[in-house]
Amino acid sequence: MQVKGKSIRSVARLLAASKGCEEVKLAHRITDDTEELLSAVGFDKEPLTGDYLIPEVVGKVTALNARGxxxxxxxxxxxxxxxxxxxxxxxxxxxxxxxxxxxxxxxxxxxxQPAPEETLHVIEVEGDKYIATDSMELNESNESRNIYLSNLMLECFGSFEVLDSKNGNIISTKVKQLHWDILPPGEYPWEKAKSLVGEVTKKLKDSEKGVVETRMQAITKYNPDFLATGRAGFSGYFIYGFASKGIYVLESIYLDNATYIFGDNWEQLSKLTKNQIINGEIEHQRIVHDKKWKRTINSILAR
Incomplete structure (x- = not known):
């Protein structure tokens, strides 16, 4: 899965592309089309495996990296x-x-403020050459560096792939994740989920944001250990999983939509369309957002 764009503000896309790996490198494959990009950051036209450097200044991120x-x-x-x-x-x-x-x-x-002086390296992966960062540990304590390195690669090359530091392979995209970005396992209280929800709700009115956040907080207070965020046609949808209880909660930012409770069948759900999930034959419970909604959610997740 490639991450493309000018910059990122959170680690959500990086975590999704990492597919649960805890230590990764960001890499961009060297092709005939990358000659100008390589030259701009200081590499030879035909760099050798093992070459490395602090990239030349091509924008704000590389300027900070080289000059402080x-x-x-x-x-x-x-x-x-x-x-x-x-x-x-x-x-x-x-x-x-x-x-x-x-x-x-x-x-x-x-x-x-001293320059970080992060370096880019020429490496070989499965017969192809890549420009790659040093290893990154995907945990909260390193979040600012991980965002920084992501933006360094995007400024230099416009895109990157994620490399598993342990086995040296590019992390491939799985079919089930075309509709969902699945975050690494771990607890997702509101403090962690808030920024992900905020990315999706930023275009909503403040009055609508308040409703969405209140609903999401009611779910996340029970510390889900699985979180998937919808993309493309699923944008605005979140699945909160409680693996030990075998419960998966489908909630969205759309105020008129109901909440759907599914059993321990995420693998099956991930391959379906919204219509198949909501209106299909998969066993589920539909909870309308009425005055009893919060009490019903509490009774289900407090089991």
Missing amino acids: KEIIRKDLPLEPQPRSYYRTWKDWHGQEHSGIQTRDINMYPREY
Whole structure:
């Protein structure tokens, strides 16, 4: 599964492409069409396996990576800073003189943020050459670096694939995940699910967002250990799984849609269309969003 675009703001797409792998590299295959891109970031036209470098500046992310960042601390008082400049002036006799002069100018203090200096490597995978990042551990403590490296690759190449660091293979797309992005197993309380829901609800009115978030919180307070987010025609749909209870809850951002409760049959559900899931013969429970909705959800998930 390729991740394409100019940038990402969350790890949702990266986690979906990683298919549960905990340690990955981001890679872009070298082809005849990548010659200009390779040259732009500093590689030879025909790079050799083992070559590596800090990429040349081609945008904001690579600039930060190579040069770091100077932060103007406007929260601190002004302080005199020496500034030199070259100028020409005349003395009392009309004679011209040129040279460097230095003055103290009141300025806000500057704080330097060191450059990350992440490197890109030429590697070989199943007979093809790729440009790849160093390994990334997909956990919460490394989330900012993982987003940063994703955006570094997107700025340099416009897309990347995900490589399993342990076996050195590109992670392939599975048929069942064409409609769903399945996140790695683990608990998904509202604190973790909120950003994923927010990505989908950002175009809704505030009054509608409040309704959706309240419903999602009612489900996630029972700590689901499985979460799949819908894409394309399934966009706006979420499946919260409670594996130990054999319960999978289909909820959406569409206020008029009901909630659907399915048994332990995710493998089957993932291959069906929405119409087949909701109106088909798969055993399920339909819960209308009325005044009793929250009480019904609590009674089901509290078992």
